[in-house]
Amino acid sequence: MKIGITPINSARYIEDQVALVDFVQMVEELGYESVWTFEHVIVPNNYESVYPYNPSGKLGLKGAHSFVDPLFGLTFIAGATKKLRLGTGVNILPQVNPLYTAKFASSLDHLSNGRFMFGVGVGWLEEEFNAIGVPFENRGKRTDEYIDAMRAAWRGEMVEYRGEFVDWHDFQMLPTPVQAPRGVPGVPLIIGGTSPVAIRRLVARGDGWYVIHKDLEEFKTHMDSFRAECDRQGRDPSELEITAYWNHSREGTESVEEYRREGVSRLLVNADALRMGDKPADALERFAAEVLTAL
Numbered sequence: 001m002k003i004g005i006t007p008i009n010s011a012r013y014i015e016d017q018v019a020l021v022d023f024v025q026m027v028e029e030l031g032y033e034s035v036w037t038f039e040h041v042i043v044p045n046n047y048e049s050v051y052p053y054n055p056s057g058k059l060g061l062k063g064a065h066s067f068v069d070p071l072f073g074l075t076f077i078a079g080a081t082k083k084l085r086l087g088t089g090v091n092i093l094p095q096v097n098p099l100y101t102a103k104f105a106s107s108l109d110h111l112s113n114g115r116f117m118f119g120v121g122v123g124w125l126e127e128e129f130n131a132i133g134v135p136f137e138n139r140g141k142r143t144d145e146y147i148d149a150m151r152a153a154w155r156g157e158m159v160e161y162r163g164e165f166v167d168w169h170d171f172q173m174l175p176t177p178v179q180a181p182r183g184v185p186g187v188p189l190i191i192g193g194t195s196p197v198a199i200r201r202l203v204a205r206g207d208g209w210y211v212i213h214k215d216l217e218e219f220k221t222h223m224d225s226f227r228a229e230c231d232r233q234g235r236d237p238s239e240l241e242i243t244a245y246w247n248h249s250r251e252g253t254e255s256v257e258e259y260r261r262e263g264v265s266r267l268l269v270n271a272d273a274l275r276m277g278d279k280p281a282d283a284l285e286r287f288a289a290e291v292l293t294a295l
Helices: 017-030 070-078 098-111 126-132 139-154 196-205 216-233 255-261 280-290
Strands: 002-005 034-037 085-088 116-121 159-162 167-171 189-192 208-211 241-245 264-269
Touching (some): 017 280, 034 070, 208 216, 216 255
Parallel strands (some): 034 085, 085 116, 116 189, 189 208
16 A cells, blocks of 8 residues: 655645755655645635535635645655655646646656656635636536646647637647656546546546545445446546545554555555644654554
8 A cells, every 4th residue: 555645735844945855855765655735826714615525614724824836846845855756636727727737747747757646626616716817617627628638738749639628739748748647648647526527537537536535434435436437437447546535543554454445556644633743754753663664
């Protein structure tokens, strides 16, 4: 089982650039496989939109909290590490320009020598879309088209892609990404979300799945929906790498086998939620000694 750390772009990790370098190098040396980010540009002090992964409907993150852009943060981390994989969990694809985004993602994969995993979702915070000046409606349709268009650009061939929202033609995007998740140059696309629409998108277009859930029983329900959708679309579930959040302090190390049986390849832990020390570095060192070595 691969173990990753999330979120690496929030206040505890970015107060000091030197401290962030020391931290991610320690993560790599301890044997963790990856680090992950979250994305928001801003969080309004007041909003009516409902966050779907918390019963309160609100983020734990406040507008006054510090956090850096995921792609800039991961590029900084890439330069300080050698093998640590780099994931976004997840970037809000329909609120940004897809051509810039395709270029940013391919550049990061190229410069990191093929270590980037691009987690994407449709977003939920309408007030943030309004602040950016991007329509909230049709964000699902835009996400699907942006995914297809970015894949066309990443191949390094002459791009001819015309859709409802994208009209790209007569250019090439070079250098290509190092990775080739579908046999052609590209960045692995990790689809976030557990709604029926998100699962359909995952099976139709994804290379992996980023799952947030409240407990293991709910996760198994999501997996049932995922496998049923794979049957409907004729896709082998094993083709998709599954990344799931792991609440170790509540579920315990024994839950790893249950996640593995469900087809999970990677579990993500939040150092602040491990309850193994006041500082993230102390928690991850203890976790590595007591848990990571046993997996």
